[in-house]
Amino acid sequence: MTHLLSIADLNRADIEQLHQLTDTFVEVSRRSIPKVPALRGKNVVWLFYEDSTRTRLSFEQAAKRLSADTMTFSVSSSSVKKGESLRDTVLTIEAMGVDAIVVRHGSAGVPWQIARWLEDRVHIINAGDGWHEHPTQALLDSYTIRSERGSLEGMHIGIVGDVKHSRVARSDVLAYTALGAQVTLVAPPTLLPPSLAGWPVTVSHDLDAVLPSLDVVGILRMQQERMTENLVPSLREYTSLYGLTLRRVDTMRDDALIMHPGPVNRGVEISAEVADLPRSKIVDQVRNGVATRMAVLYLLLGQGVDKILDPGVPEEAPDGEHSDVSVTDSESSVGVTG
Numbered sequence: 001m002t003h004l005l006s007i008a009d010l011n012r013a014d015i016e017q018l019h020q021l022t023d024t025f026v027e028v029s030r031r032s033i034p035k036v037p038a039l040r041g042k043n044v045v046w047l048f049y050e051d052s053t054r055t056r057l058s059f060e061q062a063a064k065r066l067s068a069d070t071m072t073f074s075v076s077s078s079s080v081k082k083g084e085s086l087r088d089t090v091l092t093i094e095a096m097g098v099d100a101i102v103v104r105h106g107s108a109g110v111p112w113q114i115a116r117w118l119e120d121r122v123h124i125i126n127a128g129d130g131w132h133e134h135p136t137q138a139l140l141d142s143y144t145i146r147s148e149r150g151s152l153e154g155m156h157i158g159i160v161g162d163v164k165h166s167r168v169a170r171s172d173v174l175a176y177t178a179l180g181a182q183v184t185l186v187a188p189p190t191l192l193p194p195s196l197a198g199w200p201v202t203v204s205h206d207l208d209a210v211l212p213s214l215d216v217v218g219i220l221r222m223q224q225e226r227m228t229e230n231l232v233p234s235l236r237e238y239t240s241l242y243g244l245t246l247r248r249v250d251t252m253r254d255d256a257l258i259m260h261p262g263p264v265n266r267g268v269e270i271s272a273e274v275a276d277l278p279r280s281k282i283v284d285q286v287r288n289g290v291a292t293r294m295a296v297l298y299l300l301l302g303q304g305v306d307k308i309l310d311p312g313v314p315e316e317a318p319d320g321e322h323s324d325v326s327v328t329d330s331e332s333s334v335g336v337t338g
């Protein structure tokens with residue numbers, strides 16, 4: 001795997017391998033010193049053309065825990081303000097010697113374009129492109145469900161809200177269905193994409209009818225910054241029909257989970273009380289996001305996945321030294337570096 005651009009590029013086995021790798025990094029993250037030298041000497045750049053809190057910090061935390069060096073490209077204080085094109089920016093960054101670019105951009109397809117410009121010389125990770133995809137979010141969402149319930153096989157998962165503008169929804173649908181779940185999109189017609197041809201989903205406009213059958217309800221933020229027209233009569237009306245309130249939670253199965261990728265608009269798509277219920281996994285999603293992004297960075301930039309998932313096979317580096325990481329072992333063995 002050279003890049004992580006889309007969940008569509010991964011099959012079930014790939015996603016499961018990433019989840020297994022994430023287990024390893026969850027374990028690392030629980031240690032008193034949650035850091036391994038796996039990516040020492042590697043340089044990762046954050047190229048964020050859109051606002052982000054959790055995704056950027058989460059990638060940054062992941063890279064630090066793997067001992068990679070990082071650089072931040074900040075659009076507001078860069079030559080973009082002087083008229084530099086995206087291509088020139090990217091070639092400039094490459095010339096400095098980087099191993100990976102983590103990119104978020106308002107336009108769909110930008111991560112693919114960068115990969116083409118750089119002729120695959122640098123690993124590209126899509127951290128959200130327009131309304132299109134957000135693959136690491138789908139990996140951490142599916143990981144969170146897996147860690148709560150063991151497997152997604154046969155589950156019924158609802159994705160509720162502003163699907164039209166949601167890259168999270170697109171990536172989640174691909175990941176959940178690849179892992180054997182059935183997905184229902186629940187939204188008013190105006191908040192669905194104009195065409196759902198090819199989407200492996202069923203659609204409902206009635207949250208109250210669907211809720212009792214769901215194993216997981218994934219709530220989406222109302223992405224008002226992307227709405228150029230009035231797609232709902234009012235936020236109050238949206239909340240009354242589609243907001244996840246305590247009254248609605250009472251109709252859910254006792255073991256059904258609630259998820260939200262954040263940022264949460266409390267009182268709009270989910271009530272404040274519901275967001276804080278024990279069955280709400282919003283904070284776990286954030287926590288698992290760090291380990292998920294460690295897994296992705298390790299898979300793309302590290303020394304190979306077989307060794308890390310099968311610590312029984314001791315590896316020798318070519319120069320006879322120990323290879324760089326054995327993160328599945330106890331704390332004492334970690335830190336042996338090549």
Ligand code: NCD
Pocket residue numbers: 054055128134137167168220221223261262263
């Ligand atoms: C999402 C995003 O930016 O795509 N947030 C995130 O990455 N956790 C969803 C959103 O903005 O609503």
